[in-house]
Amino acid sequence: MMVLGIDGGGTSCRAALATAQSQIIGRAKAGPANIRTDLDGACENIMAAVSQAFANAGQDPARIPDTPIVLGMAGANIAAYATRLLARLPFHQCRIETDVLIALEGAIGAGDGAIGILGTGSHYLARQSGQVRHLGGWGFAVGDQGSGARIGRDLLEETLLAYDGIVPRSPLVGAVLTAHHDDPQEIVEFTKAARPRDFGTFAPMVFDYLDRGDPTAARIVRRAVAAVEASLDALGLANATPRCLLGGLATLIGPRLSARHRERLVPPLQDALGGAVTMAARLFGLERSMSDGIGGLIQP
Numbered sequence: 001m002m003v004l005g006i007d008g009g010g011t012s013c014r015a016a017l018a019t020a021q022s023q024i025i026g027r028a029k030a031g032p033a034n035i036r037t038d039l040d041g042a043c044e045n046i047m048a049a050v051s052q053a054f055a056n057a058g059q060d061p062a063r064i065p066d067t068p069i070v071l072g073m074a075g076a077n078i079a080a081y082a083t084r085l086l087a088r089l090p091f092h093q094c095r096i097e098t099d100v101l102i103a104l105e106g107a108i109g110a111g112d113g114a115i116g117i118l119g120t121g122s123h124y125l126a127r128q129s130g131q132v133r134h135l136g137g138w139g140f141a142v143g144d145q146g147s148g149a150r151i152g153r154d155l156l157e158e159t160l161l162a163y164d165g166i167v168p169r170s171p172l173v174g175a176v177l178t179a180h181h182d183d184p185q186e187i188v189e190f191t192k193a194a195r196p197r198d199f200g201t202f203a204p205m206v207f208d209y210l211d212r213g214d215p216t217a218a219r220i221v222r223r224a225v226a227a228v229e230a231s232l233d234a235l236g237l238a239n240a241t242p243r244c245l246l247g248g249l250a251t252l253i254g255p256r257l258s259a260r261h262r263e264r265l266v267p268p269l270q271d272a273l274g275g276a277v278t279m280a281a282r283l284f285g286l287e288r289s290m291s292d293g294i295g296g297l298i299q300p
């Protein structure tokens with residue numbers, strides 16, 4: 001028996017074909033699979049990645065529909081999108097989950113634990129006694145504290161405050177102003193059309209100046225660290241419960257957490273694609289029967 005795992009999002013779609021013991025025998029990568037903005041394109045890229053994974057493993061593509069699959073998809077938390085995706089897929093046994101849940105499975109396995117994903121946005125997920133709880137992930141406009149986008153936004157805010165003389169200037173503020181020709185209106189115009197990932201491009205600059213002792217950078221990073229710690233505390237986990245920080249900012253923020261948080265962090269067991277494969281092998285390999293629908297096994 002073989003199983004498939006999918007890690008699909010706005011940048012790419014990764015597929016892995018594995019044995020029922022989670023041993024990956026074929027991998028592939030295709031284009032974006034954003035089920036909210038381009039369902040047709042997402043379906044096309046999912047199937048392209050699956051076909052390529054079969055070819056990579058030297059397996060007969062005729063077996064694709066009969067191969068059980070777990071898809072971890074960005075946007076699958078909105079049931080309507082997942083339902084539409086499900087209707088277009090050829091698989092006889094299929095489970096659609098969020099990309100965050102397969103990341104949790106990959107990082108800590110099937111037991112209790114939690115992850116904090118710190119990238120352009122931020123999102124937390126915890127599992128205790130089989131119950132899963134989401135925290136954050138509300139988007140840049142009203143949430144995503146501690147994320148790259150919020151760090152970038154905070155830098156631009158601090159820059160304008162310094163320009164107005166409300167807070168002291170620093171070398172970091174000076175660098176931002178210089179990049180915008182010492183014209184605060186350029187910064188304002190940037191923010192009018194900027195997307196979260198555009199704000200996030202400023203985050204590396206903040207950490208670079210932090211290492212130089214810049215006070216503005218220190219203030220921004222302290223705010224981000226406090227937000228991450230508050231979110232981890234809000235999960236209400238027992239001290240012994242494993243937790244991982246994932247995403248591009250994990251290695252920058254993790255070491256700056258207080259000792260009580262650092263000592264509870266563990267390295268992830270594997271990535272999100274590995275989590276999808278492990279989940280597929282665990283659920284389908286055991287031939288566990290669940291009710292039809294999103295978040296459940298879909299039987300023929």
